[in-house]
Amino acid sequence: MPRKRMPSTRIVAALLALLAGIGAGLGAARAAPVDDALAHFAADKFPETDVGIDALVASGAPTAPAVLGALSDGRLFFDPGSRKVYVVDAAGTLDDAATGAKAADVTQGGLKKVRLNNAIRSKIAAAVGGLDLVSPDRTKRLAAADTAFAAHDAKARGAVEAALAKEEDPAIKAMLVQARAAIVAASGTGPEAERLDAIATLKARGDGDALNLVDQAGAAPDASPAVKAAAASAAAAIRFTLAVWQALQNAWYGLSLGSVLLLAAIGLAITFGVMGIINMAHGEMVMIGAYTTYVVQQALASSALGGASLLVAVPAAFLVAGAVGIAIERLIIRHLYGRPLETLLATWGVSLILQQLVRTVFGADNRPVAAPAFMAGSFHVGGLEITAGRMWIVVFTVGVFAALQIVLRATPFGLRMRAVTQNRRMASAMGISTGRIDALAFGLGSGIAGIAGVALSQIDNVSPNLGQSYIIDSFMVVVFGGVGNLWGTLVAALSLGVADKFLEPFAGAVLAKIAILVFIVLFIQKRPRGLFALRGRAVEA
Amino acid sequence: MPSQRILSGRGLVFLAVLVAAAVLVPVLSLAVPPASPFHLSAYAVTLVGKYLCYALLALALDLVWGYCGILSLGHGAFFALGGYAMGMYLMRQIGARGTYANPNLPDFMVFLNWHDLPVTWWGFSSFTYAMAMVLLVPGLLALVFGYFAFRSRVTGVYLSIITQALTYALLLAFFRNEMGFGGNNGLTDFKDILGFDIQSAGTRAALFSASCAALALGYVVAAAVTASKFGQVLVAIRDAESRTRFLGYRVETYKAAVFTLSAMMAGVAGALYVPQVGIINPGEFAPANSIEAVIWVAVGGRGTLVGAALGAVLVNWGKTFFTGVFPEYWLFLLGGLFVGVTLFLPQGILGLVDRLTAPRRPEPPAERPVAPDEQVLPAPVAE
Numbered sequence: 001m002p003r004k005r006m007p008s009t010r011i012v013a014a015l016l017a018l019l020a021g022i023g024a025g026l027g028a029a030r031a032a033p034v035d036d037a038l039a040h041f042a043a044d045k046f047p048e049t050d051v052g053i054d055a056l057v058a059s060g061a062p063t064a065p066a067v068l069g070a071l072s073d074g075r076l077f078f079d080p081g082s083r084k085v086y087v088v089d090a091a092g093t094l095d096d097a098a099t100g101a102k103a104a105d106v107t108q109g110g111l112k113k114v115r116l117n118n119a120i121r122s123k124i125a126a127a128v129g130g131l132d133l134v135s136p137d138r139t140k141r142l143a144a145a146d147t148a149f150a151a152h153d154a155k156a157r158g159a160v161e162a163a164l165a166k167e168e169d170p171a172i173k174a175m176l177v178q179a180r181a182a183i184v185a186a187s188g189t190g191p192e193a194e195r196l197d198a199i200a201t202l203k204a205r206g207d208g209d210a211l212n213l214v215d216q217a218g219a220a221p222d223a224s225p226a227v228k229a230a231a232a233s234a235a236a237a238i239r240f241t242l243a244v245w246q247a248l249q250n251a252w253y254g255l256s257l258g259s260v261l262l263l264a265a266i267g268l269a270i271t272f273g274v275m276g277i278i279n280m281a282h283g284e285m286v287m288i289g290a291y292t293t294y295v296v297q298q299a300l301a302s303s304a305l306g307g308a309s310l311l312v313a314v315p316a317a318f319l320v321a322g323a324v325g326i327a328i329e330r331l332i333i334r335h336l337y338g339r340p341l342e343t344l345l346a347t348w349g350v351s352l353i354l355q356q357l358v359r360t361v362f363g364a365d366n367r368p369v370a371a372p373a374f375m376a377g378s379f380h381v382g383g384l385e386i387t388a389g390r391m392w393i394v395v396f397t398v399g400v401f402a403a404l405q406i407v408l409r410a411t412p413f414g415l416r417m418r419a420v421t422q423n424r425r426m427a428s429a430m431g432i433s434t435g436r437i438d439a440l441a442f443g444l445g446s447g448i449a450g451i452a453g454v455a456l457s458q459i460d461n462v463s464p465n466l467g468q469s470y471i472i473d474s475f476m477v478v479v480f481g482g483v484g485n486l487w488g489t490l491v492a493a494l495s496l497g498v499a500d501k502f503l504e505p506f507a508g509a510v511l512a513k514i515a516i517l518v519f520i521v522l523f524i525q526k527r528p529r530g531l532f533a534l535r536g537r538a539v540e541a
Numbered sequence: 542m543p544s545q546r547i548l549s550g551r552g553l554v555f556l557a558v559l560v561a562a563a564v565l566v567p568v569l570s571l572a573v574p575p576a577s578p579f580h581l582s583a584y585a586v587t588l589v590g591k592y593l594c595y596a597l598l599a600l601a602l603d604l605v606w607g608y609c610g611i612l613s614l615g616h617g618a619f620f621a622l623g624g625y626a627m628g629m630y631l632m633r634q635i636g637a638r639g640t641y642a643n644p645n646l647p648d649f650m651v652f653l654n655w656h657d658l659p660v661t662w663w664g665f666s667s668f669t670y671a672m673a674m675v676l677l678v679p680g681l682l683a684l685v686f687g688y689f690a691f692r693s694r695v696t697g698v699y700l701s702i703i704t705q706a707l708t709y710a711l712l713l714a715f716f717r718n719e720m721g722f723g724g725n726n727g728l729t730d731f732k733d734i735l736g737f738d739i740q741s742a743g744t745r746a747a748l749f750s751a752s753c754a755a756l757a758l759g760y761v762v763a764a765a766v767t768a769s770k771f772g773q774v775l776v777a778i779r780d781a782e783s784r785t786r787f788l789g790y791r792v793e794t795y796k797a798a799v800f801t802l803s804a805m806m807a808g809v810a811g812a813l814y815v816p817q818v819g820i821i822n823p824g825e826f827a828p829a830n831s832i833e834a835v836i837w838v839a840v841g842g843r844g845t846l847v848g849a850a851l852g853a854v855l856v857n858w859g860k861t862f863f864t865g866v867f868p869e870y871w872l873f874l875l876g877g878l879f880v881g882v883t884l885f886l887p888q889g890i891l892g893l894v895d896r897l898t899a900p901r902r903p904e905p906p907a908e909r910p911v912a913p914d915e916q917v918l919p920a921p922v923a924e
Contacts, residue, residue, distance in 0.1 A: 278698050280832075335884055340698045341612045342883040345839060348832050349879020356872035472709050472828065475702050510713050517710040521686075521703045525693040 033059035034098045038085040041071070041097075041114045042078040049120055053127045057159070063087075063100045065131050070097075072124040077111035086111060126151055130159035133176075138169060145175035152182035152213065178205055185213040188220025195220075195227045203234035206241040207383065214238060245383030250501050256390040258497025259397040260459070262490060263452040264470040265477035266401060269489040270445030271325075273478050274421050277333055277442065278344040281351035282474060283467025285446045288324055289317035289453020290462045291358060294367045310372055310454065317450035324354075325446020329439045337438075351467070359464040366461040375458060393455050400451060401490060407444070408486070417441045421484070476520050482530025492531060496520075547768045548761075551891075555847045556757055562589075563753035567746035583742045586749050587817050588861065592854045593752040594814035597759050599837040599853035600846055601806035604763045606835070607844030608772060609799050610779035612697075615704030616807050617831035618711050619679035621821065623808025625715075626678055628728035628821040629662060630671030631739070635732050648730070649723045659721040668735060675812040676805045683804030684797060691793035691800075696782065705828045712826035727822025734816050745817070752813045756850065759806050763846050766802065775799055836875070839882045842889025852889060 037059050040052025053071075056064050070076040070087040076097065078085045085097040086106060094103045094111075129151065132144030141163070148160050160183065164176040181198035184190055199217055202210040217223065218231025264286055271279045293313040300309045328350055336343045371389060378387040408414040419427040420437045428434045453466070460466060481492030496516060503512035524530075548556070566589070570581040598620050605611040637644040641651040646658060664670040686707060690700060718724035737744045766772050777785040778792050786792045815821045824830075834853075841852025856878070863871040886893060 278701075332880055332884065341701065342887065344612070344698060344701060345832075345835060346880045346883040349836075349876040349881075349883075352872045352876030352879065354876075356869075356876065359872075360869060468829075472706060476706060479699065479702060510717055514710045514713050517706050517713075521706055521710075522689075524695055524699060524703055525689045528693055528695050528699060 034061040034063070037061075038067070038097050039083060041076065041085050042080075042083040044078070044080075044112065044115065046115070046117055046120060049114060050123055053120075053123050054155070057127050057130050061098075063097060065128065066095075066100065067097050068124055068128050068131070071114060071116070072121060072128075074113060074116060076114040077108065078114060079106065079110060080112050081110075085114070122151075126153045126156050130156055133159055133163035134166065138172070141167070141169070141172050142175065145172050145179055148179040149175065149182045150209065152179070152186040154183055154187045157183045177201055182209075182213050185217035188216060188223070192224050192227060195223070196230050199227070199230045199234050203237055206238045208242060211235060211238045211242065242383070249384055250505070251498060252384060252386065254498030254501035255494060256394060256497070257501055258494035259394045260456065261473055261477050261497050262493035263393070263397045263400065263455055264449070265474040265489055265493055266397075266404065266486070267445040267447070267449035267452060268474045268478050269481070269486055270404075270448065271442055272475070273481075273483045273485065273489065274417070275438070275441055275445070276340070276483075278340050278347065279328075279333075279442075279445075280344055280348040280471065281328065281354060281467075282446075282449055283469075283471035284351045284354040285321045285325060285449035285467070286453040286456060286470055287358065287462075287464065287467035288321045288354070289450030290369070290457035290460075290466055291362060291367070291453075292317040292320045292450065293454045293457040294362075294369050294462055297369060307372060310458075313454045314451055317454045318447040319450075321450025321453065322443040322447030325449075326439050326443040328446075329442035333442065334435070334438070351471075355464045355467070362464075364464060366463045369457040369462050371458055389458055393459065396455050400448065401486070404448065405486065413437075413440065417444075476517070478530075479524060480520050480530055482532035485530070485532045488530055488532035547765050551847050552760065552764055555760060555850070559753045559757040559760075563750040563757075566749050566753075570742060570746045570749075583745050586742075586745050590745070590749040590752045590817045591814060592857045593749070593756050594810045594817070595834070595837065595857050596850035596853040597752070597756045597810035597813070598807050598834055599841070599849040600756070600759050600763055601803040601810065602834055603838045603841075603843055603846055603849035604766065604806070605800055605803045606838060607846075607849070608767050608779060609775040609796060610782075611796060611800060612701045612835065613704045613800070613803075614701045614828060614831050614835065615706075615708035616803070616834055617828075618704075618708035618826055619683060619804040619807035620811035620814070620830075620834075621708075621711070621715075621823075621825035622679045622682065623675045623811030624815040624821040624825060625722060625728070625811075626665075626671055626674040626808070627812035627815045628731075629665040629674075629722075630668060631731040631734060631816060632728050633662070633666040634734065635730065638732055639730070647723075647728075649718075649726065650721070653718055655721075661721060672812070675808050679804040679808035679811075680801050684801045687797040687800035688793070691796040694793075705831065708826050708831055709828050712823055712828070715823035715826060723822070725823065727820060727824075728815075729820040729822075731816065731819055739816055739819070748813065748817050752817075755809055755813055759809070760846060760850070762802075762806070766799070767846070771795070771798075833875070836879050836882065838889075840878060840886075840889055842891035842893075845889070845891045848889050848891035851891070855890075 033055065037052050037055030040048045040055060043049070043052075049071075053068070056067060061067075066087060067076065067085075070089075075088045076085065077088060077094075084106075086094045086103055087097050087100075088094055088108065092108075094106050094108060095101065096103045125147070129144045129147045132140045133148065135141055135144065145160075145163070148156050157180065160176055160179050164173065164180065167173045167176055178201055181201035184194055184198035185202060195217055199214055202214050202217075214231050214234045218228050218235065220227070223231070264283075267285065268279065268282045271277045271282065293310070293316075296313040296316050297309040300312060328347070332346050332350065333343055336346055375389040375392050378385055380386070408418065416427070416432045416437050417440075419430070419432060420434050420441075424434055427437075456466070456470075460469075477493045477496060478489055480496065481488030481490070499519075500512050500516055503515055507515060566581060566586060569579055570583065570586050573580045575582075598616060601619075602613065602616050605613055632647045635647065639648040639651075641648050643651045646655060650658070665674070686704075690703065695703060714720055715722055715727075716725055722728070731739050733739050734744065734748075737747070767775070774785065774790055774795055777788075777790070778795060782792060811821075811825075833856075837853035837856045838849040839852070840856055841850065842848030856875075859874070860871060863874055882889065888895070
């Protein structure tokens, strides 16, 4: 009968443990509690193993981390006869669990594995955390304090408080205080002052975990009205903080999307917005820029410049896409000035040709473009998570926008370009070669699209269809922002990006996009010339 | 201007060809034995029937672009909506013969674990209702969209871009399973139409003749519209929109009316297209399809109606040929067509024919003056 046998096995185990303890006591004074603890493992019962883990941690034995690690990996064995416990290390040799010494005379064949279940596994994790809390390694202590907070296991309280008494590092200390508060809040027991203190600590922490814990503290069956009120107000405060961070996170995503839109649209703002050319091949200029990045990366892969290939790719993409743009302008668009609908069709044809050309040369599948080290990874600012790649794209976009403004505002070329846009015949009469300016301006717009391709190659698939996915968005941005107005393009791109990301949580990505498109269509009905319409003479030109 | 004859000589030839095709093709396909060199395979009949549907779409587009200067880059949306209405009827005809043998729901709804037919599908068991929807859905969309766009004086490339955005938005929407139109896979596996097996040679020949008839009818309607006083106003709007407005015509009403008519014709084209190709999926909404339709019109000659139909058949025949023989080069050719036609053949093939056959006059015939509204980048004047 199992029921009846249980006590007897326990007695036997205890006796054996006692015997083992006596035996070991002859050797070393500290070995006794260790052997006592290890004897529990040999009992081959889950509750016994559970007790054994606590005892092992309490013993403070130097072999304890190794034993716990072995237990969680299933490398801890015991001899059913002698009730001794052994660790099998990676090489397959057996060590005595109590002393860590090689057990040369024992073979694994006669041993039984100490069994595990999920309760034991989580117990081990907590116990290892308890050990790590007092580890000499600072990062280990920090991680352990963090784990203790996340687990908020009431059994770990002693370990946390012991560690707190010893700890000197302020960051770890703060973490341990939070861990203790988490344990108090989760347990829902203890004196009122302690609970209030815990709630205040958690409120200061103010993240999602803290919110759960505060709710638990407030929901404890014996919580006093003061505790309940404090928990409710702390929960409200944390919810507010979280909502603010969530909004900021959405704003960041929106800013990031907006900068991508801006990057794709900014070249179009020159060709379409300033020059009035409908360039349906604009997306293909972006695609050419992305492929230039790929080619540059391949060419420099084995050279010393390999790490800086993106920096080389930026001017290369500008030149390649710009040259293609100038060729298109001189060969085709020049003959179609004043006929925007025909320009639209002809440039669409150009876009088909360019796509097929790239497909024929590079193949239809995606080309890999590696991200440089500085664009990998992510970091946290408060409750914000920021990926480095996205951040650099935002920075890059700002740089491109600023550079373009300088070119348009502060260079002779920019001056001539604006003059031609505003009054072509007058500019011509003043000695400006309007045809040359047209070609260069179109080249500038195309070159900037090429630069956009360098950035977009980092976040999108470099395939012949790359440009197609940006062309409609780009036109939407330029039309929404107002033709002929770079600042309008900036505002339009960022506001569309942010609006999209704020709609996404409610509506999903596709519906958000549809909503944005519908909004722009309606907006154009209301203000056919965009957010920032040009006024005055420029309109007549 | 005196009102014109509705049917020119060229138009009569066009109608005669269509009538002859409608009669001859079924005979050649069904009555002539397969061994005969005059026999037409069901594949060929369907292929040409498909071209005729494209021709009707091109005709619809020419009506708005060639005669009213509205370059719609979203006519594929009306075509696809008509196609979906027909596809829904065909889906309902499958009944319990689907994979899941559910008599009440199409397969994809069973797959999505739906239990009731969505409201949008009610009534599509009836052919009459489905045909009404083929006209009404594209028509209503075009009316609402056109009314708002034209009232706000969205013209030129702006209009082109927002029509493109329209079809793009529909593309995204129809990809969603939740819309209840089959999502990514669209509607397919059709069994029969009006009780006739959709795969049989007889049905295919009948669908071909129906396409001929629809194209002929569409042509007559479009020719009548353009020859009427209404059509004269459309041309006036194309050539000088502001002047027409100042003369007291309600430009937006005219534009919205012709846009709606054109969308309904496109819807009919789509409805005839779907049973012949056997599938309708969201890909038909792709903006590229709508732009391709524009090049059919441009190749044939805009503002000629017959030319639009001719261009559609020619370009698509070329597409079938080249994608079969040199699949690599078709896009080069299509792209080159866009560039070449706009640069060297602005009046299309029929315009070239006219110029070559025109009797020599002392003065060379003046090219159609570029419309003032096209000369400048759209300056829709705010009030």
